[in-house]
Amino acid sequence: MSEVKSYLIGVYDDDDVLLSAIKSLREKGAKILDAFTPFPVHGIDPALGIKRSRLPQAAFIFGATGTTCAISLQTLTLGWDWPMNIGGKPHLAFPSFIPVSFELTVLFAALGMVGTFLLSSGLGPGSKKTVFDPRSSDDKFVLVFDLEKNNQFTADQLTEMVKASGASEVNFKDIVEKH
């Protein structure tokens, strides 16, 4: 089943204009679906109400898993499975285990966090997320409104509001979404 959704796209030329537009439009009650920018705009997260990412916590958990795996690997192999006598030193020489434990901590944390990031953002080879205006990866800052969710305004009212907030152009786009 597929349905057609209509979007209003406000195109801005400057990131500071974009930020003030987000604030004023949200105050007027418009619901912004998303903003698309060519680079991370500072201050856009609180303006849009985006919560701080919890990816660093995920990285910590992955890192701790890495440490545990590394220490288990070294202890089980050298201390239990085949204890080796190296110059009469203890089998479980923890200071010698630090480098490998550290490296595996970093490896697990980095790969785990990046994997989580790609999954949670739906990014990956072959993934096709909607590009509302291709210029948003060049020099334009784009705000997208779902017309259905902003039905307290008519399309003309919303166009006027977006233009008044500093947009250089306003476009409409219909996208067929498959379910």
Next chain:
Amino acid sequence: MNVTSSVREPLILGGKTLADITNDICRQVEGRPSKSWIIAFTLSLLLLGVGIYCVMVTWFVGLGVWGLNKTVGWAWDITNFVWWIGIGHAGTLISAILLLFRQKWRTSINRAAEAMTIFAVLCAASFILLHMGRPWLAHWALPLGNTYGTLWVNFNSPLVWDVFAISTYFTVSVVFWYIGLIPDLATIRDRATNKVSRLIYGIMAFGWNGSAKDWSRFEAVSLVLAGLSTPLVLSVHTIVSFDFATSLVPGWHTTIFPPYFVAGAIFSGFAMVLTLMLITRKVFKLEDYITVAHVESMNKVITLTGSIVGIAYITEFFIAWYSGVEYEGYAFINRATGPYWWSYWAMMTCNVISPQLFWIRSVRRSLVATFVLSIIVNIGMWFERFVIIVTSLHRDYLPSSWAYFTPTWFDIGDYANSFGLFFTLFLLFSKFLPVINMAEVKAVLKSSGDVQTGQAQPNSSSSVKQSVSQH
């Protein structure tokens, strides 16, 4: 609203707009390869061809084709390995440590420097494989258990730590670099005019569309990766130095090695970044992005790390005498005055004396002088590793086994192979991927550009305050 600082030099010249940045940096990706690129690529492929022949002979015949003897068992192979790994470190330093220190000048050079890291680590890895003698048994270095022998690997050995450190370093560097590339690949995809490049860059861009939520996560990931890479890069060269420091060979058994190796790595890496970037900015006409101010900043890092390396050389010499250990003392006297005196003095001249020229402002702002000195520094750092490895080994405790090492054509050919590999990969990168991180440069344009291009807005006074407070 743009703010031009009266104190700092602008990082991006030529009154660029955001669209100019995209056009300037995508130009060489989208256009046909230039004549100079084709010539350089052909030469690198030729060098790689000769190198692959030498590597194949080394694999099939064995390490006997090298100039090694019973006394000197490590020579050019490990010298080249440590040299390439060291070069790689500058890329991580620029992308991770300078990110944490909020050095904005890194944005123009980090992409190419990270690519250099990856290619340099590959070159280094080629020497690890080669020096094993039987590279098809390389998996024996992994903890694979009893079916591959009778024992596990020895986790007390720095050589095993090396396996973990370098493979982790390579993996994390590739991931860090690729994550940074995704938004720029999306830019190229969105601009692509033909189907093939839209498809290929589309797959490579992972579907990126620059939504605010994705940028928020992207920034969190970049920051944590930088935080992870910083201790990682320090650990890698520390562990490389453990390969020597944990042995009992006079000249190797020193506690100064880890910091001294890390400083040397950054020193040589920045020199290689400069060599490459000075050519790249000229060939791809990126003078407005990689400015004299960038070159000067890198030269300052070179002066600092070069001086640390110089102090380390002198400290080593002093401690060798002060320790009262006869063998240690002899190892150092022999370095400076023995049969390899020329390599010691080449190292001293190139690494300690020549970078001091950068104290003079006109020298560190001169592109010609920087280019020449960057090559001299890399020659010096190669000699440093050669001096540490070969002069320590060739005369140790037993005078009857003292020997002299002379390289053969295959030592030289295998080294040439790594250059062929490095330049081939770097040239492919510079043609098919954006050499400058467009998204990051765009993000610093307002605070670091040289003109005011922003539009005055009702609330712009608050953003001026914000931008000013960032300085």
